Amino acid sequence: MSNGPGISGLILDEPLLWEKGKPGRTGFSMPESDVPSAPCEGSWYGDGVDLPDLSEVDVIRHYTRLSQYNFAIDTGMYPLGSCTMKYNPKLHEKLASLAPIAAAHPLLEDELSQGMLRLIYELKQFLAAITGMDQVSLQPAAGAQGELTAMLMFAAYFRKKGEQRTKIIIPDTAHGTNPASAALCGFTAVSLPSGPRGYVEPVDVAARMDDQTAGIMLTNPNTLGLFEESVREITDIVHRHGGLVYGDGANMNAVMGIVDIKRCGVDALHLNLHKTFSTPHGGGGPGAGPVCVVDELVPFLPTPVVEKDGDSYRLVDNLPDSIGRVHGFFGNFSVLVKAYCYILSMGPENLKKASQLAVLNAGYVKEALRDVLHLAFDRPCMHECVFSDKLQRGDKVTTLDMAKALIDHGFHPPTIYFPLVVPGAIMIEPTETESKDDLDTFIASFKEVVAQSSTDPEALHEAPRRPKLRRLDETRAARKPKLTGDM
Amino acid sequence: MMEAVGIDDLAGLFSHIPDECRFAGDIEVPGPLTEWDLTRRLEGLGQSMAVGHARAVLLGAGSYHHYIPEAVKSVMGRAEFLTSYTPYQPEVSQGTLQGIFEFQTLIARLLGVQVANASMYDGGSALAEALLMALRIKRKKTTVAISRAIHPHYRQVVKTYLAPSSFTIVELPVDASGRTDLSGLDKIDECAAVALQSPNFFGVIEDLEQAATVIHDRDALFVSCFSEPLAYGLLRSPGSLGADIVCGEGQSFGIAQSFGGAGLGLFGCRSEFIRNMPGRVVGETVDMDGKRGFVLTLSTREQHIRREKATSNICSNQGICALTAAAYLAALGGSGLRQLAKLNYDKAAYLKNGLREAGGKLLFEAPHFNEFVMRFDVDFTSVRAKLMDKGIIAGLDCTRFYPEYEGAFLFCATETVSRELMDELIDEVRQ
Known part of the structure; x- marks a missing residue:
């Protein structure tokens, strides 16, 4: 094994939390009570919870050791397709935890919360500017909740118009959460196979679109990493039948400053701030999934909405057509702060440059690996490229085997077995923050893995x-x- | 690199994008800012926040000020936790996976249920998903009853989630003691689930044991939610009192208030409902050498396999917040959790008694945890304004959520509030 940064290090074993500790230990600096002890009476007082008692150093060593079992962006290249694992700048983390921001209570009067309301207002403006859409809600806590919010708005829109639309078209290249989100809103998913070149074909959309159909959920660039070149034709068909177009913006990192989402004919788009806007994903969250909409859908946005009134900002709650709240407060606010910081630290030109370099890096990997891996669709790729294990199956080597072997070389595996339309898919998204040197090392390692398969x-x-x-x-x-x- | 991909300039990468889709002009956002200018801008926003100057915020209502041990902040700031994705590749994600398995265990113990998931977005969406889960289990029933003493925002989220379906939501009234009045339950047909919150929005401890009997007699599922889980350091857990699904907000466990997010949705239930439970779960298994390890499991319930038949659409959850809550509970320990809960209880009791002596009238007499509602003969709004000038934010006006309790204020006292400061507040009311 010659290529790649992967070698072995010292890993210490660590028992489960409750296999450690001694009763009476604590890692908490407990304040002395300065008030009298109040009586606890009644059958509702319990005996306490069975949690292990640990010292501060017990806790620190426990979690430090656990952390060392994780692969992360900060430890190496993480080319997980559709997840946009780009580097997360350190400063943004610190700014999100500045004392007045971290301690901000969400239920104070507007006058006492001006700074946070201003941040929400400005971030909405930034995201509208980046996507070309008219208005934004920052409330959804993750991409899937953003999808759900958009579908709730679609349902409210048709209810208001007195139309009964029960179906929605979902291409097989859509993200897996799309059908589940639509189903929660009472829409039946109408599956749409993509065409032979990996694109959604307008003629197939036309065949499915009718006045019972709410519209289409379109991921663009799609999960094959291809830009749906007929997007305008598709959205025109949907609109002609009175339907609405939902855009899954998980792949926005490919098109900032390059594609205008509104001009594509999209009516509602969700973004993943933990992908495109560089907020860390925390091993599963929190993310943030703002929804950007066109004017026609603005009345249905979740409440409360932050508005600007002269020099001050206020919360507006009384919007009669709003779908209501989707979050207890304002969404994953600390994540919003980091995305706000990212946009400001990048500025307009660098955001566009980020998308250009993300696409360049993916194209470079695609060209470098196409001789050794089967390329699913030979079309211009955007920020990710999709291969498969077709050429290795003869040697009884699968996508899973190659993915696991990449770990030994020091890389996080790409996304595998997704999208489902490509059997044995290997979806590589290098992102713009990998240098050519790192890409070359990754490519050499992958080639070595492929060579080993025979x-x-x-x-x-x-x-x-x-x-x-x-x-x-x-x-x-x-x-x-x-x-x-305990099971 | 451009040569390798066959282009002359970066624009060449996008030559296949149709003209009618292209972005015109430059993106209209400010920047780029240097690290130092960005810091100044954020500090400026912070300075216009009242809480930045306040000495104390005696207000909870779903967002609680508790001390966060530096050890918890420090170890949870480790990039190996923070900059990893959902643990799809278990061999290189054992840190997150073991951490979440431990989290599930601690939360199940805390809530008195057999299983807990890897987290939901927040208390509101956790309650909405719990009710949808109950409707799935009780297939033919179409109504859910929810207490008016549940956090008003949680009730709004439930309404939003259930709006496109044909399910009915019935609101249960609050009785004179501040507890949910369940006497109307027998008039509700087809009731799949009944949801209470304890401690409820008014800080009142509900009689969950009694409620469980009444609800189960109606063949409905009992959903018990919460916004202040620290209470369970002192109170009997909802699961042990008969709740079938227990869910709520976990922000109190080591997570900054951050204007209401990122928080942490906690969710657990009886083990017979595992396959109907929403959200991701981590399970124990072994590797090829027989060594103990952990993986994401039961994914057949989830959207990427089940698509439209999934138990929920949730994908990203609140990963690092869940790990933080586990680390916080580990730092406190069982003894510490009890001590801290008692301290909150005592502080709130001190404030409650002091305000009563100063002329305040307790709206609800039933036992409280760290919050309570009071009315005053004097105009408390002007007292509150005076206190604000002294850096004390005293209570939340309930009128905006409950017109029927006009002029009543919801107070909260946690371990962070000193007796001296509470005395200052009490004195101001007395004058």
Whole structure:
């Protein structure tokens, strides 16, 4: 194994929290009580919770060791397709936790919250400017909730118009959450297979679009990393039948300053701030999934809405057609702060440059690997490219084997087995923050893995060997679920 | 690199984008700002916040000021946790996975349920998803009843989530003691679930044991929610009192208030409902060498496999907030959690008694945790304004949420409020 940064380091084993500690220890600097003890009476007072008692150093070592089992952007290249794992600048994290921001209570009078309301107002403006859309709600806490919010708005829009529309068209290249979001709003998903070149074909949309259909959920660039070149034709068809177009903006990182989403004919678009706008994903969240809409849908946006009134900002609640709240307060505000910082630190030219370089990096990887891996669709790619294991199947080497082998070389694997339209898919999204040197190392490592599939396939079946654990038995986990230490 | 991809300039990468889709002109956003200018801008925004100057905020209502140990902040700031994605590749995500498995265990113990998921967005959406889950389990029933003493915002989220479906939401009134009045339950047909909050929005501890009996007699599921889980350090857990699904907000556990987010939706239930539960879960398994390890599991419930038949559309959750809550509970420990909960209870009792002696009238007499509602003979709005000048934010005017309790204020006292400061507040009311 010559290429890649992956070598072994010292990994310390760490028991589960409750396998450690001694009763009476604490890692909390408990304040002395300066008030009398109040009586606790009644059957509702309990005996306390069975949690382990640990010292501060116990806690620190526990979590420090756990952290060392994780791969992260800060430890290496993370080309996870559709997830836009770009570098997250350190300053933004610090600014989001400035004392007055971290301590801001969400229920104070508007006059006492001007700074945070201003930030919300300005970020809405920034996102509208970047997408070309008219208005924005920052409330959705993640991409899937942004989708749900858009679908709730579609449902409210047709209810207001007195139309009964029960179906929605979803191409097979859409993100997996799309059908689930639509179903929550009572829409039946009408599946739309993509055409032979990997695009949604306008003629197929026309065949499915009628006055019972609310519209279409379109991911563009789609999950094959291709820009839907007929997007305007598709959206025109939907609009002609009175329908609405939802755009999944998870792949916005490919098109900032290059594509105007509103001009494409999209009526509602969600963004993933934890992808395009560089807020860290925290091993699963919190994310943020703002929804950008055209004027026609503005009355349906979630409340409260932040408006500017002269030099001050205020919350407006009484919008009769609004779908209402989707979050207890204003969404994942701390995430919004980091996205706001990212946009300001980049500025207009660098945002566009980020998209250009993201696409350049993906194109470079595509050209470098196309001789050794099967390219699913040979079309100009955007910010990600999709290969498959078709050429390796003869050697009985799968996408999974190659993904796991990349771990030993020191890389996080790409997204695998997605999109579903490509059997054995390998979806690579390098992002703009990887240098040519790092891309070259990744490419060389991948080529080495591919070469090994004919020389020593057995070794690939055994990969990975270098992390703390080897391949895990997922069937066993699902068959007899053990979801807590007490089961 | 451009040569390798066959272009002369960067614009060449986008030559296939149709003209009618192209972005015209420059993006209209400010910047670029240097690190130092950006810092000044954010500090400026912070300075216009009241809380930046306040000595104390005696207000909770779903967002609580608690001390956060530096050890928790420090270890949760580690980039290995912060800059990783959802743990799709378990071999290189064991840190997050073990951490979430521990989180699920601690939360299940805290709430008195057998299983807990890896988190939901917040208390409001957790409650909405709990009710949708109950409707799935009780397939033929179409109504849910929710207490008017549940956080008004949570009720609004429920309304939003259920709006496009044909389900009915019935609101249960609050009785004179501040608890939910369940006497009207037998008039509600087809009731799939009943939701209460304890401590409720007024800080009142509901009689969950009694409620469980009444609700189960109606063959409905009992959903118990919360906005202040610290209470369970002192109170019996909702699960042990008979709740079938327990959910709510976990911000109190080591997470900054941050203008209401990112918070943490907590969610647990009885084990028989596992396959109907929304959200991601981590389970224990072994690797090829038989060593203990953890993976995301039961994904057959989830959207990428089940698509439109999924139990929920949730994908990203509140990962690092969940790990933070677990680290916070680990730092406190079982003994510490109890001590801290008692301290909150005592502080609130001191403020409550002091305000009563100063002429305040408790709106609800039932036992409280760290919040309570009071009315005053004097015009409290002007007292509150005076206190504000002294850097004390005293209570929340309930009128905007509950017109029927006009002039009543919801107070909160946590471990962060000193007796001296509470005395200052009480004195101001007395004058």
